[in-house]
Amino acid sequence: MKIVVDADACPVKAEIAETAGALNVPAVMVSSYNHRLPDYPGVTNVQVDASDQSADLYIANRIARGDVLITGDYGLATIGLAKGARVLSPRGMLYTDENIDRLLEERHYSAKRRRAGGRTKGPKPFTAEDRNRFQQVLTKVLRDLQENAPI
Numbered sequence: 001m002k003i004v005v006d007a008d009a010c011p012v013k014a015e016i017a018e019t020a021g022a023l024n025v026p027a028v029m030v031s032s033y034n035h036r037l038p039d040y041p042g043v044t045n046v047q048v049d050a051s052d053q054s055a056d057l058y059i060a061n062r063i064a065r066g067d068v069l070i071t072g073d074y075g076l077a078t079i080g081l082a083k084g085a086r087v088l089s090p091r092g093m094l095y096t097d098e099n100i101d102r103l104l105e106e107r108h109y110s111a112k113r114r115r116a117g118g119r120t121k122g123p124k125p126f127t128a129e130d131r132n133r134f135q136q137v138l139t140k141v142l143r144d145l146q147e148n149a150p151i
Contacts, residue, residue, distance in 0.1 A: 001142075001145055002026045002028060003025055003026070003068045003069075004062065004067055005028065005029040005070045006030060006059060006069070006070065006071035007037055007045075009035075010072075010090050011090055011131075012135070013040070015134060015138070016029075017042070020043065021042050022139075023142050025142055026042065028044045029044070029046070030058050030059055031047055031048070032049065032050045033047050033048070046058065056073060059071075059076060063085050064084070065083060065084030066084065067080075067086075068088065068141055068145070069085045069087045070089075071087065072090055077100060077103075081095060081097060090134060091126075091134060092137040093137075
């Protein structure tokens with residue numbers, strides 16, 4: 001088991017590093033060369049080229065059953081779910097087979113509206129409460145995976 005992070009725009013890198021260290025779970029943060037990743041103890045930083053989907057492709061080719069993927073990208077979340085990973089958003093929402101189709105559909109309709117000249121709301125400002133919720137959910141997911149790991 002490892003934590004894999006789509007780190008380009010991830011606002012909870014410090015929380016991931018702290019939780020991974022506390023629970024002794026390896027973490028890999030993947031970003032393009034355009035983004036500087038801080039060094040955290042026990043976290044491996046991987047930088048890929050700056051093309052649009054390089055980080056996503058790197059992650060998609062390496063994520064495995066039992067891993068934890070952290071991303072705000074619904075497409076990458078879908079790939080993670082298909083490969084048997086647990087997938088979380090940086091706000092602590094657990095992506096599941098039951099909610100990912102609705103999220104993808106909402107994204108599609110928002111993009112369609114914007115192409116037609118309409119406006120859509122952006123995300124709410126990221127808060128300390130979001131950070132706390134994320135860290136609680138990540139801790140719960142990791143402990144659950146550790147307790148239920150095959151022997």
